[in-house]
Amino acid sequence: xxxxxxxxxxxxxxxxxxxxxxxxxxxxxxxxxxxxxxxxxxxxxxxxxxxxxxxxxxxxxxxxxxxxxxxxxxxxxxxxxxxxxxxxxxxxxxxxxxxxxxxxxxxxxxxxxxxxxxxxxxxxxxxxxxxxxxxxxxxxxxxxxxxxxxxxxxxxxxxxxxxxxxxxxxxxxxxxxxxxxxxxxxxxxxxxxxxxxxxxxxxxxxx
Amino acid sequence: xxxxxxxxxxxxxxxxxxxxxxxxxxxxxxxxxxxxxxxxxxxxxxxxxxxxxxxxxxxxxxxxxxxxxxxxxxxxxxxxxxxxxxxxxxxxxxxxxxxxxxxxxxxxxxxxxxxxxxxxxxxxxxxxxxxxxxxxxxxxxxxxxxxxxxxxxxxxxxxxxxxxxxxxxxxxxxxxxxxxxxxxxxxxx
Numbered sequence: 001x002x003x004x005x006x007x008x009x010x011x012x013x014x015x016x017x018x019x020x021x022x023x024x025x026x027x028x029x030x031x032x033x034x035x036x037x038x039x040x041x042x043x044x045x046x047x048x049x050x051x052x053x054x055x056x057x058x059x060x061x062x063x064x065x066x067x068x069x070x071x072x073x074x075x076x077x078x079x080x081x082x083x084x085x086x087x088x089x090x091x092x093x094x095x096x097x098x099x100x101x102x103x104x105x106x107x108x109x110x111x112x113x114x115x116x117x118x119x120x121x122x123x124x125x126x127x128x129x130x131x132x133x134x135x136x137x138x139x140x141x142x143x144x145x146x147x148x149x150x151x152x153x154x155x156x157x158x159x160x161x162x163x164x165x166x167x168x169x170x171x172x173x174x175x176x177x178x179x180x181x182x183x184x185x186x187x188x189x190x191x192x193x194x195x196x197x198x199x200x201x202x203x204x205x206x207x
Numbered sequence: 208x209x210x211x212x213x214x215x216x217x218x219x220x221x222x223x224x225x226x227x228x229x230x231x232x233x234x235x236x237x238x239x240x241x242x243x244x245x246x247x248x249x250x251x252x253x254x255x256x257x258x259x260x261x262x263x264x265x266x267x268x269x270x271x272x273x274x275x276x277x278x279x280x281x282x283x284x285x286x287x288x289x290x291x292x293x294x295x296x297x298x299x300x301x302x303x304x305x306x307x308x309x310x311x312x313x314x315x316x317x318x319x320x321x322x323x324x325x326x327x328x329x330x331x332x333x334x335x336x337x338x339x340x341x342x343x344x345x346x347x348x349x350x351x352x353x354x355x356x357x358x359x360x361x362x363x364x365x366x367x368x369x370x371x372x373x374x375x376x377x378x379x380x381x382x383x384x385x386x387x388x389x390x391x392x393x394x395x396x
Binding site for chain 2: 008011012017042045054060067071075
């Protein structure tokens, strides 16, 4: 065994993890090598001194009032709200829930944002508006769809597309003729479905 | 693993302040000695102790009971000490050494059992040599040597505390030991 290898073994021995086979090799080397024997003795002494110098040698000790000081430093005990713990453990679900809440929140906000009448259609020139009432006069023909939000619709003439009334009412006179469907949406929930339906049909349409 | 610390942590998490005070009592001296050896400054060491427990308290809910509590708290204390050591101005450690010598804080005044003044002097001198030599080590060796010989952690525990492979820790202990051996030899000759 080379002396360099022996020194490495000595350190492992002092660490307490030199396998017994290597320990025997080290011993037979030490029996034959005076230099290494001396080096080993010095290392052993150093190891002993290191533990001795540090063990219980600390006359300096932490201030007596340290515990009290630390306890007074501590922030007020955290209220470990179980709901909050749940949130911390399920970040993905929390994010999803927050997303849905925000979506619903904004939709509902839109739904009752104001009381203004909204009229949408492709042929609004033939439509009369009086207050919050929209009138399709007798004898006129509105081409395309007609959508009313937050208002009354009175149809005396013809509509060639679908009629949608959101949060309002529709009145059809006996002379009225609607080529498409008449939809009456009064609930926020319906309205959301209507919006979703629009998105879906738009997507479908684009494809 | 349901040992004393784990039980205390559980109680402290439920808001039991006395349980946390118990944890402080269990570890304040160990953390103080660790920081004191690292920084050679009493005031800074006490700061580290306070900061360590504040962090422990704030992060109690993140303590993993599968890990030894001592490993966790040593890691916090060691990192805080290393941070301070790194932030120091180069002249600072010199000031600290002058103002906070081992002799000055009452070390040599502690009477040993049946020791003559001569042997007492020899021992305290060797001790001073060792402490100074450890002080001179670069932080990465210093930390390992303090954890090994002052805190008497095993190589595996040091590797857990520092989050480094055991082989790295071994190398550092070996080099630190060689360095100390040379220091002690030069003192004796």
